[in-house]
Amino acid sequence: xxxxxxxxxxxxxxxxxxxxxxxxxxxxxxxxxxxxxxxxxxxxxxxxxxxxxxxxxxxxxxxxxxxxxxxxxxxxxxxxxxxxxxxxxxxxxxxxxxxxxxxxxxxxxxxxxxxxxxxxxxxxxxxxxxxxxxxxxxxxxxxxxxxxxxxxxxxxxxxxxxxxxxxxxxxxxxxxxxxxxxxxxxxxxxxxxxxxxxxxxxxxxxxxxxxxxxxxxxxxxxxxxxxxxxxxxxxxxxxxxxxxxxxxxxxxxxxxxxxxxxxxxxxxxxxxxxxxxxxxxxxxxxxxxxxxxxxxxxxxxxxxxxxxxxxxxxxxxxxxxxxxxxxxxxxxxxxxxxxxxxxxxxxxxxxxxxxxxxxxx
Amino acid sequence: xxxxxxxxxxxxxxxxxxxxxxxxxxxxxxxxxxxxxxxxxxxxxxxxxxxxxxxxxxxxxxxxxxxxxxxxxxxxxxx
Numbered sequence: 001x002x003x004x005x006x007x008x009x010x011x012x013x014x015x016x017x018x019x020x021x022x023x024x025x026x027x028x029x030x031x032x033x034x035x036x037x038x039x040x041x042x043x044x045x046x047x048x049x050x051x052x053x054x055x056x057x058x059x060x061x062x063x064x065x066x067x068x069x070x071x072x073x074x075x076x077x078x079x080x081x082x083x084x085x086x087x088x089x090x091x092x093x094x095x096x097x098x099x100x101x102x103x104x105x106x107x108x109x110x111x112x113x114x115x116x117x118x119x120x121x122x123x124x125x126x127x128x129x130x131x132x133x134x135x136x137x138x139x140x141x142x143x144x145x146x147x148x149x150x151x152x153x154x155x156x157x158x159x160x161x162x163x164x165x166x167x168x169x170x171x172x173x174x175x176x177x178x179x180x181x182x183x184x185x186x187x188x189x190x191x192x193x194x195x196x197x198x199x200x201x202x203x204x205x206x207x208x209x210x211x212x213x214x215x216x217x218x219x220x221x222x223x224x225x226x227x228x229x230x231x232x233x234x235x236x237x238x239x240x241x242x243x244x245x246x247x248x249x250x251x252x253x254x255x256x257x258x259x260x261x262x263x264x265x266x267x268x269x270x271x272x273x274x275x276x277x278x279x280x281x282x283x284x285x286x287x288x289x290x291x292x293x294x295x296x297x298x299x300x301x302x303x304x305x306x307x308x309x310x311x312x313x314x315x316x317x318x319x320x321x322x323x324x325x326x327x328x329x330x331x332x333x334x335x336x337x338x339x340x341x342x343x344x345x346x347x348x349x350x351x352x353x354x355x356x357x358x359x360x361x
Numbered sequence: 362x363x364x365x366x367x368x369x370x371x372x373x374x375x376x377x378x379x380x381x382x383x384x385x386x387x388x389x390x391x392x393x394x395x396x397x398x399x400x401x402x403x404x405x406x407x408x409x410x411x412x413x414x415x416x417x418x419x420x421x422x423x424x425x426x427x428x429x430x431x432x433x434x435x436x437x438x439x440x
Contacts (some may be wrong), residue, residue, distance in 0.1 A: 037440045125440035149439030150369035170416065171436045173407045178370060178438035186439055217416075219368060219434065221378075230434065232409070232416035 003095065007049050015209045021049060025095075027206045030054040030114065032105055032133060033123035034081040036068040036181060036188070037147050040195025041123055043071060045202060046089040046096045053089065054117055056101040057081040068181075068188035105129060107249020110136035119202055121145045123195065125180040132249060134159060134167035135240050143205060143214075147198040151184055152223045154194035158201050161214035168238035170217060190222050254322045255337045259346045262312055262339070263353070271310045275343070276324045281316060283347040295320045298327060307333050314339040314346060363425055365397070366432040371408050374401045390423040393431065408435040 003021075010016050029050050031038050034057040046053060059081050061072045069081075076084045082100035089098045103109060105124075110132060114120055120142050122133050130146070137144040143161040148154065159166045168174075181191075197218065204210045215234070220227045240248075265271045266287045273290040276298060293301050295315070305311065311328070313321040313336060321338040328336040339346065366379045375397075382393075394410065397403070409416050411432040417423060425431070 033440055035440055123440050125438055127436060127438050130436075130438075147440065148437035150435075150437040151439075153369055153437065155434075155437050170409055171407065178407075178436050181439035184439060191440065217434070228414065228432075230411045230414050230416055230432065 003049075006093075006095070010048065016207060020207045020209075023206050023208075024049045024203075025051045027119070028052040028054070028117045029119045029121060029202055030056065030117035031121045031123055032056045032129075033125065034069075034071075034085045035059070035065065035123065035125060036149070036186065036191030037123035037195040037198065038081075038085070038121075039069040039071045040192045041121060041199045041202070042085055042089060043092055044196065044199040046093045046098075048203060049093065050096060050202075050206070052097045052099070052117075054099045054101060054113070055082045055085045055089075056103070056105055056113070057085070058102055058104040068186060068191050070188060070192070105132065107132065107136075107245065110249075111140055111245075114140040114142055117142065119143055119145060119205060121147075121198055121202060123147060123198070125182075127178055128174075130167060131174055135245055135248070138166060138240050139242055139245055145198050145201050145205075147194045149181060149186055149190050149194055150179065151186065152190055152221060154190055154197075154220045154222070155217055156194055156197045156201065156213060156220070157217040158205070158213045161205070161212050163234075164214040165232055165234040166238055169235040170232050172235070172238065193220065193222060254325050256318070256322070256340045257312065257337045259314075259339050259341070259349050263349070265310075265312075271312060272305070274305070274311050274313045274324070276313055276315050276320050277343065281343075283343055285314070285343050285346055285350070295324055298324055302328075302331055305333070307331070308335065310335040310337075312337055312339050314342050316342045317344055318342040362427060363393075363429045363431060365393075366430065368408075368433065369435045369437055370406055371403065371433045371435050374403060374406065384425070388425045390417070390421060390425060390431070391419070393425060394419060397433075406435055408433045410434070 007021050011018055011021050027050050031041055034055050061076050061079055061081055063077055071088050072084055080102050082102045086098045086100040114136050120137050122130055122144055133144055137160045144159040146157045146159055201213055205212055216229045216231055218229050273287045275292040276295040278294045313324045315321040318341050325336045325338045362381055362383045364379055364381050367375045372378050410419050413430055
């Protein structure tokens with residue numbers, strides 16, 4: 001039988017056996033990031049027989065990736081990483097069900113995506129995404145296998161394993177900046193080693209063998225082969241509710257436009273320019289379809305406005321107008337945008353336009 | 362005498378991966394961190410602190426003991 005032949009060398013390990021192989025076949029692992037770490041993790045999980053693998057990456061392959069992202073061929077430069085990785089895995093082990101996700105991971109798709117998998121692997125290179133993965137793992141109750149590199153050093157840990165400590169328990173300060181591989185430099189073997197350690201944690205969790213790196217961070221230095229484990233505790237302050245998650249990651253974007261890009265609309269009846277400054281503020285702007293409702297009265301006079309009409313909102317410098325857009329969005333206005341730089345920027349542009357007009361005439 | 366280990370971007374600032382420090386009077390962890398910050402200007406660098414392989418709060422009032430090993434562990438971002 002193909003399956004037992006394929007996996008024979010690991011099935012004969014007493015810690016795995018047929019039972020363990022079955023567990024692998026039934027497991028679903030999502031790998032976020034198909035870069036250096038992902039390139040090390042993916043083939044090992046696939047060839048070991050993990051039943052379902054999701055690969056999320058929105059990047060395309062660049063030539064500078066190839067020295068460490070060893071699953072990609074030179075001929076694949078310019079192609080989607082997620083799709084190329086999927087092709088590679090399907091050839092490596094057709095028994096694995098693979099899904100490629102080329103969409104960027106965000107607060108909007110993380111929860112529904114994570115729900116479909118048992119284990120989430122963080123193979124990303126951005127701190128803010130690591131917090132997003134951590135928080136989404138907390139809400140969906142999934143373990144997060146963390147791996148990260150700084151030059152010749154790497155870190156590995158498993159967060160939220162059986163409600164254990166999380167990334168936030170280790171690093172509560174979200175506003176930290178750390179260099180990624182592009183900026184700091186990296187060699188292929190460092191990401192290879194750390195990725196392999198991550199793959200190892202995934203397999204141990206699925207098989208229920210060994211000790212999972214939960215509540216511990218492993219720090220590895222490939223230059224002197226030193227490795228240390230540091231213990232850390234769960235902090236009660238670092239939990240997150242679904243409401244907080246939504247609030248934090250799914251804030252509606254306030255759309256800003258440059259006045260220059262809407263200049264040709266200033267005489268159109270279809271659009272409305274809304275000045276939310278107080279009556280006594282200057283410079284005065286007077287466009288054809290313009291009304292003034294100071295921000296403090298906007299909510300009371302909201303019925304004066306048409307929900308479907310494109311509305312360009314401005315204030316003095318572009319701050320209050322954003323608040324106004326937020327307010328209108330709450331009332332289901334779909335086409336409200338804030339003019340960047342406000343009346344000051346508008347006045348300047350109108351003046352420039354007038355001058356050049358006079359000049360050309 | 363205590364040993365302080367530095368990792369990642371912190372070690373870039375200190376230009377060494379570890380150093381031994383001696384202290385005559387009682388030294389708290391907070392004071393040690395203040396001194397190191399003054400010496401190396403960590404500024405906006407974030408890091409967690411471990412004493413003898415255990416991450417502790419930076420604001421804990423722990424008094425350092427001879428032969429303690431302190432480690433400064435910043436988050437890494439590469440992948």
